[in-house]
Amino acid sequence: MNYDDKLSEVVKAVPPSAIRKFFDLASEMKEVISLSIGEPDFVTPWSIREAGINSLIDGYTHYSPNAGYQKSKAAITDYVKRRYGASYDPSGECLITVGGSEGLDLAARALINPGDEVIIVEPCFVAYKAAVMFAHGVPVVVSTRQEDDFKLLPEDLENAITDKTKMIIMGFPSNPTGAVMTMEDLKGIRDVLQRHPDIIVVSDELYCELNYIDDKPSSLIKFEELRDRVIMINGFSKSYAMTGFRIGYAVGPRELIAPMTKIHQYCIMSAPSTSQFAVIEAANNGDDQIKLMRDEYNHRRRVVLNGFKEAGLTCFTPYGAFYAFPSIKGLGVNSEQFCERFLMEKSVAIVPGNAFGVSGEGHVRISYAASMDDIKKAMERLAEFTEQLRKEKANA
Structure with missing residues (x-):
């Protein structure tokens, strides 16, 4: 054959x-x-491992609800409120995923139609372009440069937008460059997005706690005027040394989280229960x-x-x-x-x-x-x- x-x-x-x-x-x-x-x-810090172990001892060895245990989602949204100052309803605006990578894949498959253009900020994590292609979208690359500290410039973003642009995928702090976008940097990106009100942003912030210049993460979700069209993909693998737990999350407007959850429930069912209990300890007490x-x-x-x-x-x-x-x-x-x-x-x-x-x-x-x-x-x-x-x- x-x-x-x-x-x-x-x-x-x-x-x-x-x-x-x-x-x-x-x-x-x-x-x-x-x-x-x-x-x-x-x-992984012992208290986080212990929380996972205790969940097994207590008999939490079954499927969780598709989007995750309510107490786990509440711990995540409380963390996001504390660290970002942004409020999300754990009942409909938070989805617990199998690592941050699943969240990225879900966002692409839930929102991209064949032929939609998706702006990808490069250099970037290798999965961005693949996720777009698997969803039959068209990747449009915007390059960042060393002389600009590998930051996304507003004019470069503006020049890449067409009437076919559906989504932007960006990741800061950056893998592979280590670049950080400050809130001042993000104001220029916000201004561009306000001129294009139908574009969705998928913001990969998996390294948000590994920031060596700001005490708190910088993010587009801090701009209330963008709240209805930014999906933040995040997780615990890098900052909490929890790669083997395979646990992440997405927060955003319920109108965007709901279709992501639909795909998740058919393809994954739910994230590991043990990991979800470990996340409660990490989010509440991991600082x-x-x-x-x-x-x-x-x-x-x-x-x-x-x-x-x-x-x-x-x-x-x-x-x-x-x-x-x-x-x-x-x-x-x-x-x-x-x-x-x-x-x-x-x-x-x-x-x-x-x-x-x-x-x-x-x-x-x-x-x-x-x-x-x-x-x-x-x-x-x-x-x-x-x-x-x-x-x-x-x-x-």
Whole structure:
């Protein structure tokens, strides 16, 4: 049988994740330092794990309501009110999902019709374009640039909007760049959106608590005038070191959350009950643990930035998430060649910038969600490797 003829043309058109490509390569090698995956090296705080364990002891081993337990949704909306100052009704404006990625997929499938244009702010998480394509939408890329600190500029957004634009997908703090949009930055985006009142915004804020310049998250949901058309996708994987719990959420107007819930109930049924009880503890009492992890990430961030200086690489200062996105332009190799050789010759796994969109070419993503010892060793090897590349270029 020719299986290729049986596959969806859309599925065939979506490339596999380049992040996983380098992770898989590294997993087959010995003694590799991996700075390639956005996986916190912390163990989930004990009180959160204990809450999940206690739910099992208490017999919560069954399906939850489709949108999630009411007490879990209430903990999430209370957290959003406390941290963002935005109010949502847990009964209809909050959906608990299997990680933030499911929320993104649900928003795309619930709202996009074939031919709808969806603006994607790049460089970005690899799932954005795939989600649009799987929903038969048309991705329209708006590139951010290093000279603008990888922030979305209002004029760039305005220029990308057409009469076919249905949605904008943006993620700040950014994976892969570490860029942060302040509330002052977002005012310009708000002004553009007010000129186009029918456009929906899907705002991926999974790294909202990993912000090294503002005490509270910045977000479009803080603008009351945009409340009726912003869906915030968020979760607990990164900030709370809960990747294995596979738990996230979406908040937004009930008119948009309801169709997302409809798809969710047919495809997933409900998020894991154990994880939903862990979320109650995380949302209600996790602030101190977040601060401890954030402070450690901030320390590592400074070590990484200093390592780039030692290696002669330029990098804008990332103020969010746990990624840095240095430029490797001028070294005589492209992003993928740089990463392949760095892995094979120095046993350090990182990710090429073009994995996050064409505007990421000339950069590489380095995750500092790793031990300090591994980070320091990787930075030493980076300096050796870049010196080697410069010598090769000079002798070419």
